[in-house]
Amino acid sequence: MSTCPLSTISSGDHINAGTNGFVPPAADSRQQSKSPANKVVLKKKVTLLRGVSIIIGTIIGAGIFISPKGILQHTGTVGMALVMWTACGVLSLFGALSYAELGTSIKKSGAHYTYILEAFGPLPAFVRVWVELIVIRPAATAVIALAFGQYILQPIFMPCGIPEIAIKIVTTIGITVVMYINSMSVSWTARLQIFLTFCKLAAILIIIIPGMMQLFKGQTEHFNQAFRVKEVSVMGFPLAFYSGMYAYAGWFYLNFLTEEVENPEKNIPLAICISMAVVTVGYVLTNVAYFTVMSPEELLASEAVAVTFAERLMGKFSIAVPIFVALSCFGSMNGGIFAVARLFLVASREGHLPEILSMIHVRKHTPLPAVIVLYPLTVLMLFLSDIYSLLNFLSFARWLFIGLAVTGLIYLRYKRPDMPRPFKVPLFIPAFFAFTCLFIVALSLYSDPINTGIGFAITLTGIPAYYLFVVWDKKPKYFKRMMGSMTKILQIILEVVPPEQHDD
Incomplete structure (x- = not known):
């Protein structure tokens, strides 16, 4: 070279x-007269509609259709389950509003990572991106992809069981397609997300409308004595909280790509408020619809609540429900990869991940390396039998760092009072959200010490990794030369270069 x-x-x-x-x-x-439109940067292509579709399309995954029984199991009554669904929606809105302030005052992509970096420095920010890269995102993508593979094949194999190898093959194809689209075009990724979001909303309406018709016909027996107390431990509430907040998780994804949002001061808060209102109302009404047809015991026994619901009310039309569930899973995969790739790009830009991950394709203007870095890890996760347990291990880590990021908002109010804040929330909103997250995380250490302890240990591996890969700058010369050569080879193969400076 x-x-x-x-x-x-x-x-x-x-x-x-x-x-x-x-x-x-x-x-x-061609380089002599390069126009701004041809600069190698991530373009501002995320409009308000695309922002709403990213948030809604990522929040609504398989959970609300397949198994919304985690909350019911840990609360014990229909009334408390609906209260918990509503409370998690309101709490998620508080967190989303806090992130709206952070996103409009710190106009950098990266969400949790960027906000923790700004407020508390590089070590906790690195630990956050480390856990996201090695476990959380590959496992979360693998879980939602497996649900996609299972439900897209269900109409074909009904009423027989689906061979596991078929699920794995279709799942791998689904992951490959999503990553290919994300690598090739930001615009087509966003258009696909809009289409899939409308499919999700259609699927929810298919459940809500018949459910409301049943309610108006007087099918209310499962709401009688809705708050009748059963033997439910208070220690189950953190697990119910995790189930609810996991179902709402995704309100922060637009903040991963702040730099690509048109007019972020206006569109980020608007997109968040519209999305959270739609999702919260949709989730609560969907659960009400389920209880018009199924008793709490039947809901807990069902492997796929939406399918059971459809079979009882819709007859042959129920075959459409697995297809809608599969499309919903595909949309969650697409939105998650689209957003989290920007997290890896920003972390690489800050020197916390390999330099190649900060580079952009010279023609497509997509963060190609940051997208495909997840591919081998995600496919590997498909063949691990305990990925669901792995997600349970790390639920606490997700909410610990989100709580820490929102605590950073409060800290920055005092540390940097002159920071421009186009959108500002009352202080009690981030204070209540951060306290709730950190309190539930602490309580989970007591109520589920084994899983939480394992997650805590995995998170702590980020500390030695930080000092080994980031702080230690006296690495052998041969290692530096090897890394430099690998970077240049990958640049040629992937056709990527460092992004140019934006003219904002």
């Missing part, structure tokens, strides 16, 4: 396919 003495190839250099190398920009006339 004698033509490129730098450790990496800059965005001013042009890939020459004929020589399989790079030539200076002076040798390419």
Whole structure:
């Protein structure tokens, strides 16, 4: 690579396919008159509609259709279950409003990572992205992808069981397609997300409308004595909280791509408020609809609540429900990968992840390396039998760091009072949200010490990793040369370069 003495190839250099190398920009006339539209940067292509579709499309996954029994199991009554669904929606709105302030005052992508970095420094921020990269995101994507594979195949194999190998093959194909689309075009990824979001809302309406018709016909026997107390331990409430907040998780995804949002001061708060109102009302009414047809005992016994509901009310039309569930899972996969790739890009830009992850495709203007880095880890997770347990281990880690990020909002109010804040929430909102998250996390250490302790131990591995990969700068010269060579080889193969400066 004698033509490129730098450790990496800059965005001013042009890939020459004929020589399989790079030539200076002076040798390419197109570089002489590069317009702003052709700059190698992530474009501002996320409109209000796309922002709403990213949030709703990522929040609404398989849970509300398949197994909304976690809350009922840990609260014990229909009334308390509906109260918990509503409370988790309101609490999620508090967190989302807090993130709206953070996103409009700190105009960088990266969400939790960026806000913790700004408030508390690099170590806790690195630990957050470390856990996300090695476990949380691959496991979460694998779980939702497995649900996609199972439900897309269900109409084909009904009433027989689905072979596990078929589920794994279709799941792998689904993950590959999602990552390919995310690698090729930001616009097409966003358009796909809008379409899938409308499919999710249609699926919820297919459940809500017949359920409300049943309610108006007087099918209210399962709501009688809705708050009748059963033997339910108070220690179950943290687990009910996790189930509810997991179902609402996704309100923060727009903050992962703040730099790509048009007019973020206006569109981020609007998108968050619209999305949370739609999702909260939809979730509560969906659960009400379930209870018009099923008793609490039947709901707990069902493996797929929406399918059971549809079979009882819709007859042959019930075959459409698994397809809608599969599309919902596909949308969650698409939105999650679209957003979290920006987290890895920002962390790489800050020097916390390998440099290649901060680079952009020269023509597609997508964060190609940050998207595909998840691929091998996610496919590997498909063949681990305990990925569901792994998610339980790390539920506490997610809410610990989200609570920490919102605590950072309060801290920044006093540390940097002059910071521009186009959108500002009353202080009690972030205070209540952060306290609730941290209190529930602490309580879970007591109520479920084994799973939470394992998650805590996995999270702590980020501390030695930080000092080994980030702080220790006296690495052997051969290691630095090897990493530099690998970066340049990957740049040529993937056709990516460091992003140019935005003119904002």
